[in-house]
Amino acid sequence: MLEVSFRKKLATFTLDVSFSAGAECMGLLGASGCGKSMTLKCIAGIETPDSGRIVLNGRVLFDSEKRINLPPQQRKVGYLFQQYALFPTMTIRKNLELVLRNLPRKERRERAAAMLERMHLSAEADRKPDRLSGGQQQRAAIGRMLLSSPEIVMLDEPLSALDSFLRVQVEKELMDSLANFNGPILFVSHSRDEIYRVCRKLVVLDQGAIAASGTAEELFRRPGTLAAAKLTGVKNLARAVRLDEFHLRVPAWGIILRCADPAPEDTCWVGIRAHHIRRKQPGDTVNSFPFRVTTRETQPFAVMEYLVYEEGCEPLLHLVSGQMDPVFPAAREEFAAEYHIPPERVMPLT
Amino acid sequence: MNEELTFLQELSRMEWSPLFISLKISLCATLFSFVFGTAAAWFVFHCRKKVRAVWDVLFTLPLVLPPTVVGFLLLVLLGRNGPIGELLARFDLRIIFTWQAAVAAGAVVAFPLVYRTVRASLEQIDPVVLDAGRTLGLPERTIFFRIMLPMALPGCVAGAVLGFARALGEFGATLMIAGNIPGKTQTIPIAIWSAAESDSMFAAGIWVGIIILTSFAVILPLNFWGGRSHA
DSSP states (O other), X not given: OEEEEEEEEOSSSEEEXXXXXXXXXXXXXXXXXXXXXXXXXHHHTSSOOXXXXXXXXXXXXXXXXXXXXXXXXXXXXXXXXXXXXXXXXXXXXXXHXXXXXXXXXXXXXXXXXXXXXXXXXXXXXXXXXXXXXXXXXXXXXXXXXXXXXXXXXXXXXXXXXXXXXXXXXXXXXXXXXXXXXXXXXXXXXXXXXXXHHHOSEEEEEETTEEEEEEEHHHHHHOOXXXXXXXXXXXXXXXXXXXXETTEEEETXXXXXXXXXXXXXXXXXXXXXXXXXXXXXXXXXXXXXXXXXXXXXXXXXXXXXXXXXXXXTOOOEEEEEESSOOTTOTTTTTOSEEEEEOOGGGOEEEO | OHHHHHHHHHHHTOOXXXXXXXXXXXXXXXXXXXXXXXXXXXXXXXXXXXXXXXXXXXXXXXXXXXXXXHHHHHHXXXXXXXXXXXXXXXXXXXXXXXXXXXXXXXXXXXXXXXXXXXXXXXXXXXXXXXXXXXXXXXXXXXXXXXXXXXXXXHHHHHHHHHXXXXXXXXXHHHHHHHOOOTTTTOOHHHXXXXXXXXXXXXXXXXXXXXXXXXXXHHHHHHHHHHHHHHO
């Protein structure tokens, strides 16, 4: 169990985070430079917060009031760095053995060899890190980290150093290799896809502050804040005026939207995912609008339409994915049609 | 024919002790300057930014000060009434005008070169690698000796070689605190000066040639090695 609550003033904003994580994989989602890595560094003891408290399994790692600040060596925090940070002058085997330097030689060798075996690195054990592929380096770094018997594992953008076509494969290997670890795992990423696949719980960071948190599913369905909506990939975002609990006027789009969830008093934005807009069908009464299609972009497996309500309005993006839906056989030709935005898909945002 | 004979005769009359004295003193001086220079580099590397600049100037001073200033300061420190000299005198040791004094002079002037080269290569190290070591529970000592030094090895070798070359060429401070005692403290640079003073231009020329060749031979491999490790 990790409990974190601290503040640290940075050059352009103040990092102010507060969350807790049990024995599960928790995601920290945010744009680059939002304070994700700094949060991990503060937990690891590489950086020192200005004030606050960090507690891991009942052990106080940092407490500004009690003037406790354990050095990284004593924190038992496993940190997988973005570039893996293997010791470049040593072979992979020596990298692992160095962590066990206090054990007798025989045991040290056996345990390192067993870990190399587990990470499928026995064949590469006597090579130096720069002779290994990105995925192999990552497994070596994970093996080394696990040998230090951490009570928490923190993964800092573990896949961003890899070529895109390798990512899905390495992501699976990464989570497999951590399958036996039963403590909190913090997974930092700017990629919503990665986070959604890997984590059940999620904290969204924006400019050093927590913009939203909760289960991944819930956050992707109801982001709640503008920052969370952006980071979970909502394409259509506009300022909104709350008319009443269930009605929002959107000046930029020129329409009034009905929402199924009650809009909070301080609602000032609205979000709609591009693939939630659909052609009007019989029975769709509310939220149906005649749109003009100004542009149509064909992507490999989808079509993106720009929908405009009337002259001078900003367009809404409409994504038709998969094979062309037989319901709209004329999707490619038509330039004006009735569209429907399901009220349960309208996201009031603060 | 006649000239050829004189050359050999002159050569056979040369006193070779300065060569061995110089090598002995330079090697010892390199050893000391390497240990202290590396330690200083580590110390400054871990210093907080504000004090760092001050220490850096202090450690670089012997490089820019006139050798006579270094010689004077060493004389004051190591002389009979100096703090170190007095301490040594209690054990009946006298260091001024011995070859050990020349080692001290050589070590002091070689020190900044070792310090600066080693520090520069420590600063090249990606700090993330060191942070990784810390989160893995490695104490700072292990991080320095097992990770940082091996990564900075090319810089350490370069520093030691430059320090050796500098110690080999040391003249002013050496003359002031070790004197010019043939067979004891007369190093090659002092032999050159001594020979030139007494008009033995032949011997001076031989020593000049030896010094140039030695420095060349020591520094050239460094360039090849440095080039390879960057590839």
